[in-house]
C-alpha cells in the first residue's frame with residue numbers, strides 16, 4: 001500500500017500467483033483490497049478527476065463516499081499511522097485527565113479529505129480522539145472547502161456538519177475541544193475573541209492547533225494590533241506538544257494541545273472588549 005492510503009493494483013501474471021509472505025506489519029485486507037470498484041485507479045478517479053462535478057448522480061455520489069472512506073481506512077491500517085495515532089491520542093488523553101471533562105469537539109479548517117493527505121491524517125486523529133475521549137456531547141466540523149461527499153463521509157462517522165460559516169467565532173458554555181490543525185491566524189484569534197470575556201479568559205476553550213505564542217516574535221506592528229489576544233492568550237495556556245510523526249512530518253508539525261490554566265483568569269478576563277466581534281450563540285439544535 002502506498003503512503004497516502006492508495007492500494008497499488010498489480011498486473012496479473014503467472015509469476016505473481018503465489019502471494020509473497022506477509023510481514024508482521026502488513027495490515028489485514030481492507031475493503032479497498034477486495035472491492036474492484038475500489039482499485040487504486042478507481043479511487044483516484046473518484047477522488048480527483050470528478051470531484052468538481054457538483055451534481056453527480058446518487059450512484060456516483062455513493063461511489064465517491066465509498067472511495068474516500070476506503071482511502072481513509074487504508075491509511076488508518078498502515079502500521080506507522082496506527083502507532084502514531086495511538087501515541088498522540090494517549091498524549092491528549094493523559095494531559096486532559098486532570099482537567100474538567102470535554103463536552104463537545106468542534107473541528108475547523110481540516111482541509112480536503114479527498115485531496116490532502118495531511119487532512120486525511122488529521123481526520124483520522126480526530127476519529128481517534130472521538131473514540132477515546134468518549135465525550136457526552138457532539139462532534140462538529142466545518143471547512144469551506146468541503147464538498148457534499150466529504151460532509152456525507154463525516155456524517156457516516158457521526159461528525160456533524162455546521163451549516164454556516166461561523167468564522168471560528170463559536171461562543172461556548174461548556175468545556176469544548178476545538179480541533180484546528182494548522183489553521184490561519186485569524187481563525188485562532190476569532191475563537192479567542194469570541195470567548196474571551198464570557199468564558200473568563202478562555203477557561204472553557206481547549207484547543208489543538210498552532211502555538212499562537214510563536215506568532216508574537218514574527219508579527220509586524222500592524223498585525224500585533226490586529227491580533228491583540230495572542231499575547232494575552234500566551235498567559236492562559238499550558239501547552240502539550242503532539243508527538244512528531246516522522247513519516248508524514250507536516251501533518252502534526254508544530255501542533256499543541258492547549259489547556260487553559262486556572263490561575264489569573266480574573267486578571268486576564270475583561271481586559272479586552274468583545275463587543276466588536278461577539279461570539280456566535282449556538283442554536284438550540286447545536287447546543
Ligand SMILES: C[S@@+](CC[C@H](N)C(=O)[O-])C[C@H]1O[C@@H](n2cnc3c(N)ncnc32)[C@H](O)[C@@H]1O
Nearest residue numbers: 108109110111118142143144145167181182183
Ligand atoms: C492552512 S489550511 C490547513 C489545512 C489542513 N489542516 C492542513 O494542515 O493542511 C487552513 C484551512 O482552514 C480552512 N478555513 C478557512 N476559513 C475557515 C473558516 N471560516 N472556518 C473553518 N475553516 C476555514 C481553509 O479552507 C483551509 O482548509
